[in-house]
Amino acid sequence: MSSSCFKLAIIQMFVERTKELNHIKVKRLLREATGKGAKVVVLPEFFTCRCDPNLFREVMEPVPNGPTFKLLSEAAKENEVFLFGGSYPESSGKPDMFFNTSNIFNPRGELIGQHRKLHMYDVDLGPHLHITESHHIIPGNRLTVVKTDYCKIGVGICFDIQFPEMARIYRQRGCDLLIYMGAMTLKSGPVHWKVLSQARAADNQVYVAAVGPATDVTSPYVPWGHSSVASPWGEIIASCESEEAIVYADIDFDYLKEVRRMLPLESQRRKDVYKTVDLTDGTPV
């Protein structure tokens, strides 16, 4: 593989009943992915317990002094990989409230980024799908750009994908890949998950990875699964369905440049007709 290309692995993990079982599974799946040449690996949202607000309170843990943080750091180091550690409930100091946090590690096991889900999923999707995340989750308050050996990567969690402004800012700050870890509902997942990944990719001419847990119909909140990777052309280049799977995709910077050359959106913006916001000013992230 040329230096202008690297292998990304996204892990659509079936989340087991206990944190310990999930830790064991993460180690196994990470070994498998890096054994196949993956240089950047992504875990799904909420991989330490099933999607259930009652369980979240039980499994939440401090960052950086919790067992999951330690596991991810050690696993990144052992496998010499950039690890986007899905997300898990990070205790906030308030008894029933937590952050939905993704910790990101370099191949030396050092923390290089942390994203706390920004947008709260407070929605009324019908009689059985009234969700108010803000009752138990505290939103983060900053965007997250991570520098890796390959490219800059913008990070979002689940509902964050619905907000195009965030992806636009990531592109303006030089990201070539956006990673969203998300457990979409069965209501919005089938319609939105892939379409939004493709839209964020095509609008911004970046790769987009959308990574969820495998579907578990016994969970009170059934995640949609269907993880995928979209190319800068907006095409799905790798995907899976509902079950546990590792999905691999080559992130090819020559292709990315070619898309931007063929379709020069950045220089064609009609800034004389509509207002755009320039965020390429080196604002720290």
Ligand SMILES: NC(=O)CC(=O)C(=O)O
């Ligand atoms: N939980 C979310 O943040 C969003 C979601 O589940 C959905 O869009 O579906």
